[in-house]
Amino acid sequence: MTHLIDQVAQLVEAKFTGLEGSHDWFHIKRVWQTALYLQSQEGGNADEISLAALLHDYSDHKYNGGDFDAGSREVLNLLNKLNCPFEIADRVAKIVQVVSYKGALVSDEATSIEGKIVRDADRLDAIGAIGIARAFSYGGSKARPLYDPSIAPLLHDSKEEYAAAKSHTINHFYEKLLLLKDRMETATARTLAEERHAFMLQFLAQFELECGMQKQ
Numbered sequence: 001m002t003h004l005i006d007q008v009a010q011l012v013e014a015k016f017t018g019l020e021g022s023h024d025w026f027h028i029k030r031v032w033q034t035a036l037y038l039q040s041q042e043g044g045n046a047d048e049i050s051l052a053a054l055l056h057d058y059s060d061h062k063y064n065g066g067d068f069d070a071g072s073r074e075v076l077n078l079l080n081k082l083n084c085p086f087e088i089a090d091r092v093a094k095i096v097q098v099v100s101y102k103g104a105l106v107s108d109e110a111t112s113i114e115g116k117i118v119r120d121a122d123r124l125d126a127i128g129a130i131g132i133a134r135a136f137s138y139g140g141s142k143a144r145p146l147y148d149p150s151i152a153p154l155l156h157d158s159k160e161e162y163a164a165a166k167s168h169t170i171n172h173f174y175e176k177l178l179l180l181k182d183r184m185e186t187a188t189a190r191t192l193a194e195e196r197h198a199f200m201l202q203f204l205a206q207f208e209l210e211c212g213m214q215k216q
């Protein structure tokens with residue numbers, strides 16, 4: 001299994017190196033490392049967690065024209081090609097299917113402990129100082145304004161509506177990033193999320209202060 005994980009890591013590194021900073025190889029690597037840390041505290045199958053963490057963004061709907069199922073389909077094909085036992089490939093593909101956030105009012109699909117760990121690890125990378133940097137990197141890649149006070153945040157109730165939303169980056173905090181703390185499913189991730197969440201609030205307060213719109 002170590003050989004398979006190395007092979008997948010190499011393929012993913014080649015595919016993601018040089019991509020825009022919010023979803024590049026460094027993101028994948030951080031999620032992988034965080035997921036293994038969560039596994040050391042929470043249990044779960046480490047091989048399955050490594051594979052799912054490495055492959056969780058393999059075909060992301062944000063980059064593939066909006067196909068929510070392509071990721072798990074392509075992951076299953078890839079793992080089959082690499083002679084991964086079908087049972088593991090199937091479990092990993094099912095995790096990949098449920099990792100992404102689909103809107104403030106859309107609840108997360110039930111998943112295994114391995115799935116919860118990978119989803120929590122991906123969400124931890126979306127908050128805190130790294131989350132702030134990634135949000136503005138992604139917004140920049142789509143030429144979105146940093147902030148436009150005339151556009152209020154929206155809580156989306158379908159994955160299609162969420163995926164189609166084109167707002168300024170500050171709204172992304174209210175539509176997703178500030179909601180992630182309460183959607184962590186493992187105790188270890190919940191604890192790690194506290195500090196990162198507090199840092200985002202501090203950042204937003206300072207941002208608002210500098211924009212001259214602090215509430216009286």
Ligand code: NI
Binds near residue numbers: 027031056057122
């Ligand atoms: Ni990700």
